[in-house]
Amino acid sequence: MGVTARGIGLFVAAAALLAAGFRFAYPELALLGAAGATAGGYALAVAAWRPRLAVVRRAEPDRVGRGEPATMTVTVHNSGRLRSANLVAEDRCGGVPVPVPVLRLRPGKDTTARYDVPTTRRGVVPVGPLRVTRRDPLGLVSLSRPYGETVPVWVHPRVHPLSVVPTGAGRSLDGRVDSVPHGSITFDSLREYVVGDELRRVHWRTSARVGELMVRENVDTSLPRLVVLLDNRAVAHPQRVAGLAESFEAACEAAASVLTAAYRADLPVVLVLVASEEAVSPAGAPDSEVVGPLDRLAAAGLGADTLDAMLTRLRGDRLGDTLIALTGPGGRETLGRFGALRGAYPSVVVGVFGAAEPAQPPATGMVVIDAADGAAFAAEWDRVRRW
Template sequence: MRITARGIGLLVAAVVLAGAGFRFAYPELTLLGVAAGGAVAVATVTAARRPRLEVRRKAHPDRVSRGDPASMTVTVRNAGRWGAANLLATDRCGDQVVPVPVLRLRPGTDTVVRYDVPTVRRGVVPVGPLRVTRRDPLGLVVLARSYGDSVPVWVHPRIHPLSAVPTGAGRSLDGRVDAVPHGSITFDSLREYVVGDELRRVHWRTSARVGELMVRENVDTSLPRIVVLLDNRVAAHPNRVDGVAESFEAACEAAASVVAAAVREDLPVVLLFVAAPESGVAEDDGAVGPLDRLAAVALSAEGTVQQAAARLRRDRLGDTLVVLTGPGGREDLGHVGALRGAYPSVVVGVFGAAEPTPPGAAGLVVVDAADGAAFAAEWDGVRRW
């Protein structure tokens, strides 16, 4: 609740008039002071009366690619039994404020507002809550309340079609790298026997040597596994205009394009970030799938490529590694090149660099591109995975 300048002036006048009336024995001044104070008190009670409003939202759609149209429908219902709601209401949509008419809204009736959600930038656009401002008839007191929840609209990066998808490779037990045209089950590791394991999977020679039952763990190498590493460090994307790094936006579009191509071909794909998830990815805000994570990811000052490479070398999540970075990330290509032993195919995309990457940098396949569309064109021209 906030007292307006008019209300403050009237309250000060009430104190002065009442004080002067008592001090100099002028009952007329005292009466005026009491009346002014009573007006402020009545205004406070009037503004404090909470209207019963029900707010419903519906996004059309709630997930959209950058630049595609999206809208929000807000329905406000007067759930009170008497008295029409005569309020000033606004809805917050990202950085915009949208007026919602709630004037003379009778009990049991509702008003519907539909407006466009801005999708010119990738990100998560929070819509709501509804902000209702109530004033007294004299304009002495203003009280603002929030109604309804905030609904996110996920603006995904733009997806550029990729016709070429890495075929991948499977690693056999003796360390050789073999192409896998057909499905196969390959030995991966040994672990202790637990109740429920099939006895045919027991490795008897190792069990006799260690003195307890050991079971073979196998992996299916029938499909290539693609790992996409997005460099979301501030140092990798130093060029920013109005706080937006176009090289990072292009890298997000490339990551979305690779993920969409892998999903189209029913290939397993993993999306990772150089910086830790808590540095910019709102995974606890309803994010579902890699495209939502790409919509929510932001640049971070934390994390290094060396740490990310160490995690990738330890986990070995796939056989094809796609690293997407900016002009500031070319200094760390040596750490990426060291992963060729763990990942048979390594492709690097560099965005926004003033000059092309020297040929054969760290022995990697490097795709230089200005934006996501240029990356898609260059990607389809790569013949050496």
């Protein structure tokens, strides 16, 4: 509850008039002071009354790409029996106040406000809660209360189309790549039929060619093939303008492009961040709301240097057979460390963003792509002929 300057003046004057009236036996002064005190008490009672309002908000859509339009619709319903007069309401959209018309809202009626959500920057835009300010008619006291919950709007990185995607070393001998990341069965070899083999495993085309029944031998491939490693260390992206590292934004766009291309090609893919995601996720991005890798990219930020631990984990877990590492100008010194993972990942691709000079790939056979932004990365990516 806040007392306005007018209210402070009234309370001080009422106290002074009451004191002077009783001290010097002036009933007129005491009457004026009592009137001022009564007005102040009425103002406190009016401001303390809590209106019964229900707030429903809907984002259309709640997940967009950077620069795409998104709108928020806020509906305020007066579920009380009294008219909620003298109310001032404003919504919070990414820290910016947005006025919502609720003045003299009748009982049982609704009022709706619709406004655009800023999507010029990647991230999670928290919208809400609605703050309703109750004031007395004399403007002496005001009280603000929150209504409704905070709803996040996920602004994903831009996605640039990629024409090709490396499929790694674990290709199926049937001429396709198995798209099931866990517990999948992939063809490995053929052998002669023995009593007890299931007939559905017989490879009839080969059997007809060799004149004997041949059955498939399958292997269980339980690991994703593509691993996208996003270097979100603060030391890898030292150049910032207004708190924004353009090289990191470009790396996020490249990661989103690779992930989208892999999904469209039905290829298993996993996203890994160098720094801990718990330490860099912004407010308004609860873990329960994070659904997919693009949401993780929207919530990603710069964190501590934990590259050694992450490289050790990647080398030990062997999450796939193609590693795509995306770093900034500060990561040029770690190209050799990325290349050292070729023992665990037969194919290693490194994207370097925002570097003043082209990076010199170490003699490890890995592919290095220098790019200024996500669009340039996509163009250079499509020029690669050998992974």
